[in-house]
Amino acid sequence: MKAFSAIGARVIQTLFVLWAVVTILFFLFRLMPGSPLAAYIDPNFTPEQQDALMARFGLDKPLWQQYFIYLGNLLQGDLGESFFYRTSVADRIFALLPNTLILTFSSLILAYGIGVLAGAYLAWKRGGAVEQIAIPLVLTTRAMPEFWLGMILLAVFSFSLGWFPAGGTRPPGADYPTLWSLYTSADFWRHMTLPVLTLAIYAQGLPLLLMRSNMLDVMKEDFVTMARIKGLSSYSVVIRHAARNALLPVMTSFAIAVGYQIQGNVVVETVFSWPGLGRELVRAVSASDYPLAQGAFLMIAVVVIAMNLVADLLYAVLDPRVTRE
Numbered sequence: 001m002k003a004f005s006a007i008g009a010r011v012i013q014t015l016f017v018l019w020a021v022v023t024i025l026f027f028l029f030r031l032m033p034g035s036p037l038a039a040y041i042d043p044n045f046t047p048e049q050q051d052a053l054m055a056r057f058g059l060d061k062p063l064w065q066q067y068f069i070y071l072g073n074l075l076q077g078d079l080g081e082s083f084f085y086r087t088s089v090a091d092r093i094f095a096l097l098p099n100t101l102i103l104t105f106s107s108l109i110l111a112y113g114i115g116v117l118a119g120a121y122l123a124w125k126r127g128g129a130v131e132q133i134a135i136p137l138v139l140t141t142r143a144m145p146e147f148w149l150g151m152i153l154l155a156v157f158s159f160s161l162g163w164f165p166a167g168g169t170r171p172p173g174a175d176y177p178t179l180w181s182l183y184t185s186a187d188f189w190r191h192m193t194l195p196v197l198t199l200a201i202y203a204q205g206l207p208l209l210l211m212r213s214n215m216l217d218v219m220k221e222d223f224v225t226m227a228r229i230k231g232l233s234s235y236s237v238v239i240r241h242a243a244r245n246a247l248l249p250v251m252t253s254f255a256i257a258v259g260y261q262i263q264g265n266v267v268v269e270t271v272f273s274w275p276g277l278g279r280e281l282v283r284a285v286s287a288s289d290y291p292l293a294q295g296a297f298l299m300i301a302v303v304v305i306a307m308n309l310v311a312d313l314l315y316a317v318l319d320p321r322v323t324r325e
Helices: 002-030 047-056 063-075 089-124 129-143 146-160 179-183 186-203 205-218 222-229 234-271 277-286 290-318 320-324
Strands: none
Touching (some): 002 063, 002 290, 089 179, 089 205, 089 234, 089 277, 089 290, 129 186, 129 205, 146 186, 146 234, 186 205, 205 234
C-alpha cells in the first residue's frame, strides 16, 4: 500500500510540473515583444483583415481567456495551427518525432553499450596504462561541445573523405512509399551515422564513469571476495557478480539520459540538417511561429518529465529498498 501511495504521489508531482511547464510556455510566448502574427500577416493587409486574423486565432481575447482556451484545447490534443506551415501543430510535431526518437535511442544504445563494457573493464584493470589514457580521453569527449564535435566529423568524414552524407535522411530525389521503407533503407542509416556518432561520443562518458565508479565499490563487497575465494574465473567474478550489481544506477540513468539527449538533439539536428523536432524548434523560433515553437518545447518537456518519472519508478522496481524507504 505504501508503494502505491508513493507512486501516486510521484505521478501527482509529475502532473503538477507538467502544468507549470505548460503555463510558463503559454505566457512566455505571448508576453514577448511584437505581434505574435508578425510573420503571418501580409504588409498589404488592411486593419480589418488583421483584426479578423487575430480573432481567428483567438488573440483578440483577454490573456486569461486565451489561457483557459489553450488548456481546454490541449486536453483535447489540439496544439493549435502553425503560422508558417498553415497546418496543425500536432500533425507537424508527430511527423517529426519518430526521426528524433530513432536518433536519440540509437545514439544512447551505442553510448551505453560501449560505456558499460568499457567502465567495467577499467574498474577491473584499475591503475593500468589503459585507464591512465582512457579516463582523460573520456573527460575530453565529455567536455566537447556537441556542435563542435559534429562539425569536425562533418569536415573529416563528409567533406574531406566523402564517406557519409552531410545531412538529411535520404539522397536528393529519393522516394520511399512508407516510413518503414525509409527507416529500413541503407540510405537512412548512412545519413544517420554521423549524427549518431556525435551524440554517442558525447554521451558515452556518463555510463562509462558511472559504471566504473559503481564497479569499484562493488568489487570491495564481501560476496565478490567470496566468489574469488571459491576460485571462480575473473570473467565470472567481474561479469556475473560485480557488473550485475553495479548496473542498477546505470540502468536508471539511461531513462534520464533519454530526456536530456532529446534536448541535446536541438544542436545536432541543426548541424546535420536532420529533420527532427529539435531542428524544427529552431526554425519555428526563427520564423516567429510561436504555436509550433510552443508545441515543440512542450513535447520535449513532456519527454524529459516522463523519463524522469520512469527512472524513479524503475529504480523502485529494481531496488525494493527504495520503495520501502
